[in-house]
Amino acid sequence: MERLQHELDNGLTILVEQNAEAHSQALGFFVQTGSRDESEVESGVSHFLEHMAFKGTPTRTADDVNREFDEMGAHYNAFTSEELTVYYAAVLPECQQACLSLLADIMRPSLRQDDFDTEKQVILEEIQMYEDQPPFSADDKCKALHFGSHALAGSVLGTADSITRLTSKQMNAYFQRRYNPNNMVLAGSGRVDFENLVRQTEQICGSWPSVPSERTITRPTPSGGYQTIKRPTATQQYLLQMMAAPAGEDDDRIAAKLLAAIVGDDTGSRVYWELVDSGLAESACLAHHEFQGAGVYVSYLCCAPDQASENLKRLEEIYRIVEQSGVQQAELDQAKTKIKSRIVLGSERPRNRLFSVGGNWASRREYRTVQDDLRDVDAISVTEVHAVLKKYPLSGATTLSIGSLDETQGPGRPPAAPAHRASDL
């Protein structure tokens, strides 16, 4: 593995983790833009724009884009999150030039009106689809409640209303504001011909104008609120909780991930033994998610409605006990083994490594090897887990419940949230 890096005059960074042993390569544009960069009237535009990138450019129709990717046998897709929009393709090394030519071209899409109108219908269907599927957009709803007026509260998909009202002119303005070379990184992994990659990127992307794209990063003040949404036809009850946790740039984020694994990994954790192995819940888990300037623990519970109230109490009791008595060395060791194993298994394919290479650069301007990740996990002590738990306790969550139960049927409102610690950071 070798790190190779180059920056164009207009600010576009190229970062590659070269692996001469690999059979394939993956390339991706990581644009630092997402729902947190949208105004209220633009809600959902980042994700809609991601779809529009595949609808053609001045030199390619939508059919051309799809056809050319398929002609090189690419495994390709795109996704949008709160703070990142990623376009990627995994191909055989001999297709590098064709792949970059296409990927770079769709970073300058035409955004034609008739394509915009047709694709709007697809986005509206996607919104409907998630409304029909568990957990019935509970994640969006919980995020809105937890983050309140903070930029991370917005939905990635937007709402049927915001998408219906959105105009192609607004999308164009958003594109001009966000898709600038200094606001993106071209990441690569696997068997990449770096010299040619740089030369070709200079040719295609060198003329993109450099306009500053800004993101305001403030620390959120989580609500700790509680909301029940009634959905009479749901069979199961779905509960989502969010609590403040270390942000993407905080050193204690690794300790937070280990804490989440000990307490609530989907197998072998405290939550697993209490709620899942026992069959009390269909699923129950705790995970750590990070953003720039913010982090959350997310706890998820899905069970029969008549068990929801008791299960929530059990979950809170697990959190209370770990806050009171801490974690054991043996639990930490087990969590480390598991996470390290996942890091190694998850890094074998260039298309998986790509997301680490691009993601770390986009969020932290950092390149991390697999060994860096393994070493940092190994270095965490019980003391550090206890420290992060003290700074970011698991109690005092923002809770959202969705299912056939209404407010009066429980699950009961959890104990009042302690004064929030976000301001201490």
Add this chain to the structure above:
Amino acid sequence: MRQVTQTIHTHSLGNGLVLVAEPIPSLESAAFSFLIPAGCCSDPPDRHGLTAFTCEMALRGAGPRDNRAFVEALENLGVERHESVSVEHTVLAGASLASHLPDALTLYSDLLRAPHLPPVELEAGRMVVLQELRAIEDEPSQKVMMELRRRQFPDPWGRSSQGERDALEAITIDEIREQYRKLYRPNGTILGVAGRFDWPQLKDHVERVLGDWKTVAFQRPQESKAPQKHAHVAFESNQTQIGIAYESIPYRHPDYFRAWGSVGVLSGGMSSRLFTEVRERRGLCYSVYASLQTQRERAGVFCYAGTSERRAQETLDVTIAELSRLAEGIEAAELDRLKARIKSGLIMQQESSSARSSAVARDWYHLGHVRTLDELGRLVDELSCDSINSFLSEHPPRDFAVVTLGSSPLQVPA
């Protein structure tokens, strides 16, 4: 196609278990996949869900370890595991750092040969399988495809493993133990391994831990006709779910790649026909696909589309029209794209121990040998528009099973 050096080792144990292994020394990991001939096709008529419940119980303690100690032993090896029950198999799969492979296989040999099936865990296990059944009630896209499979294949081959509530509530520990004794056996079990390992050591280890596992005689399940081909399931939701199926040929059939190629033209990359016509041109839905699903003796093409109620009829009409149009043949450019995608997919499969361990086990089950990349590459190269088109004219997509799920039924086009 670019050459990737590939070796396939096989070893048959005296008791019928077959070990199929592919070394991939460039990887740090090793993965395994047990195909055990314990599918839900062997659920008794009034005990649908028994095989899945048995699998759930088999994980609750084995050999010298109780439930908790067993799972923790796997966790301490960092084994990423996965269990599932299909119509024909119980699949137990896992992956870990290469050095942990022998210890992981020892644990799984305990599970296969000496599960406790403890009465004290029965109610917890029952709650788990009931929870899984309940969760499907909230998954409209899964529900529609389950109902579709039931109407496409004769029983028991169209069943889903989750079973039925009444049966799950009635199952006793004795029934689970009996099901285990009947179905968990070395004759018919295939162990696929891929990744970094030393073949002589692996072979010796598997002989040591599974060599004296006793064989069990096996009876084939009785077949009965599938219910009527068209159905509507009333369901309150924003979108109408549409499932369409038609008969195809299984993996072991000499013409399989022609059938597979024709489905690849329908639904593969984003330039495929269904994606282009249903989603890209008309914006009718977000999700639309077709896939060729193969069992050993039969196969079907299963298509899915989900769309809002007012556009559901158009979506069904357009999708069926595309399926029917396939009989008119495919074009050279479509085939070229298909070949490119298949070939890069095959090469990229070499970068994942999990993908290869299940592929070698699956090949052995269907064919009694493993197709190397060279052989697959040759089969793909041999595909021509003519060969696919002559297949399509002999086997045009027709006699569709159609299941819809949503607030109102649709008109199935003639």
